[in-house]
Amino acid sequence: xxxxxxxxxIMHRKGRQDKLRSNAFAKLGREITVATKAGLPDxxxxxxxxxxxxxxxxxxxxxxxxxxxxxxxxxVDAENFDAMRYEGYGPGGVAIVVEALTNNRNRTASNVRALxxxxxGNMGETGSVSFMxxxxxxxxxxxxxxxxxALLEAAxxxxxxxxxxxxxxxxxxxxxxxxxxxxxxxxxxLGDAESVKVVWKPNTLTPLDQEKAETLLKLxxxxxxxxxxxxxxxxxxxxxxVMAKLDG
Numbered sequence: 001x002x003x004x005x006x007x008x009x010i011m012h013r014k015g016r017q018d019k020l021r022s023n024a025f026a027k028l029g030r031e032i033t034v035a036t037k038a039g040l041p042d043x044x045x046x047x048x049x050x051x052x053x054x055x056x057x058x059x060x061x062x063x064x065x066x067x068x069x070x071x072x073x074x075x076v077d078a079e080n081f082d083a084m085r086y087e088g089y090g091p092g093g094v095a096i097v098v099e100a101l102t103n104n105r106n107r108t109a110s111n112v113r114a115l116x117x118x119x120x121g122n123m124g125e126t127g128s129v130s131f132m133x134x135x136x137x138x139x140x141x142x143x144x145x146x147x148x149x150a151l152l153e154a155a156x157x158x159x160x161x162x163x164x165x166x167x168x169x170x171x172x173x174x175x176x177x178x179x180x181x182x183x184x185x186x187x188x189x190l191g192d193a194e195s196v197k198v199v200w201k202p203n204t205l206t207p208l209d210q211e212k213a214e215t216l217l218k219l220x221x222x223x224x225x226x227x228x229x230x231x232x233x234x235x236x237x238x239x240x241x242v243m244a245k246l247d248g
Contacts, residue, residue: 023225023227024059025059025061025065026227027227027230028052028055028056028059028061029056029061029065029069030081030101030230031052031055031056031101031230032049032052032053032056032066032069032070032073033069033072033073033078033079033081034052034073034081034083034101035048035049035051035052036049036069036070036073036074036078037073037078037080041070041071041073041074047180049070051179051180051183051196051197053066053070054192054193054195054196055195055196055197058193058194058195079103080103081101081102081103082101082102082103082105083099083100083101084099084100084101084102084105084108084109085097085098085099085100085126085130086098086100086109086112086113086123086126087123087124087125087126087127087128087129087130088116088121088122088123088124088128088129089121089122089124089129090116090119090120090121090215090216090219090220090234090236091119091120091121091208091212091213091215091216091219092206092208092209092212092216093206094206094208094212094216094234094235094236095129095132095133095202095206095234095235096116096121096129096219096220096223096232096233096234097129097130097133097200097232097233097234098112098223098229098231098232098233099229099230099231099232099233100112100226100228100229100230101228101230102228104228107228108226108228108229111226111228112223112226112229115219115222115223115226116219118219118222119215119216119218119219119222120215120219121219130200132202132203132204132235133200133201133202133203133233133235134200134201134203135176135198135199135200135201136161136173136174136175136176136198136199136201137173137174137175137176137178137179137182137183137196137197137198137199138171138172138173138195138196138197138198138199138201139160139171139172139173139174139179139182139183139186139193139195139196139197140169140170140171140172140193140194140195140196140197141169141170141172141186141190141193141194142169142170142194143165143167143168143169143170145170145190145191146170146190147165148163148165148170151163151165151170151172151190152165154186154189154190155172155174155182155186157185157189158172158174158182158185158186158189159174159178159181159182159185160172160173160174160178160182160186161173161174161175169194172186173201176198179196179198183196199231199233200233201233202233202234202235203235204235205235205236205237206235206236206237207237207238207239208236208237208238208242209242210242210245210246213236213238213242213243213246214246216234216236217246220232220234
């Protein structure tokens with residue numbers, strides 16, 4: 001459980017940084033574009049677009065910006081993006097999965113590989129580390145939605161696998177295939193979630209000392225700052241005492 005808590009701490013730490021970056025809306029808009037082109041331009045009729053819009057709103061994207069993104073993606077000359085996944089090892093043997101949406105595969109692959117190399121990592125083939133993760137749905141709610149017991153009960157009733165609560169909020173997990181049904185069921189009882197995402201959840205964790213943890217965070221930051229990169233996941237476990245030094 002301690003390892004899981006530390007993994008969540010890193011993700012929340014990254015989440016706060018993401019909000020400050022100027023390219024946050026661009027990443028959200030790119031997901032809206034891909035979701036719109038994959039189905040109908042109506043969130044009510046397109047589950048992926050509905051999730052993309054919900055997460056854009058959670059990221060404070062204005063409605064008019066969302067509507068413009070959908071309208072632009074519906075045009076015949078809309079830009080096409082390919083979903084790519086890159087895998088490799090970072091400092092200390094930490095497994096890393098990088099998800100990207102790109103209009104130039106060669107550029108993105110070259111940039112991601114260069115960052116792995118710069119920070120002492122190695123990019124591998126597809127499947128080289130993803131077997132160490134589980135593809136799951138993650139639905140987040142703020143603490144104000146209720147007690148840990150209440151959220152766990154709601155999660156079980158909705159068909160989710162688990163619910164974990166801490167000072168940052170409630171995180172409900174479910175199978176990748178059930179994310180649409182579970183999130184819809186929870187919304188009826190709890191209202192809209194803060195976010196509904198498909199994530200790579202590590203099955204095992206890799207502990208790091210302070211020096212390697214610092215380098216890993218630099219790698220994750222650099223990857224996340226790339227315009228084409230949408231998400232970065234790792235199986236890092238940073239002990240409390242190391243985290244305290246990093247935050248200090």
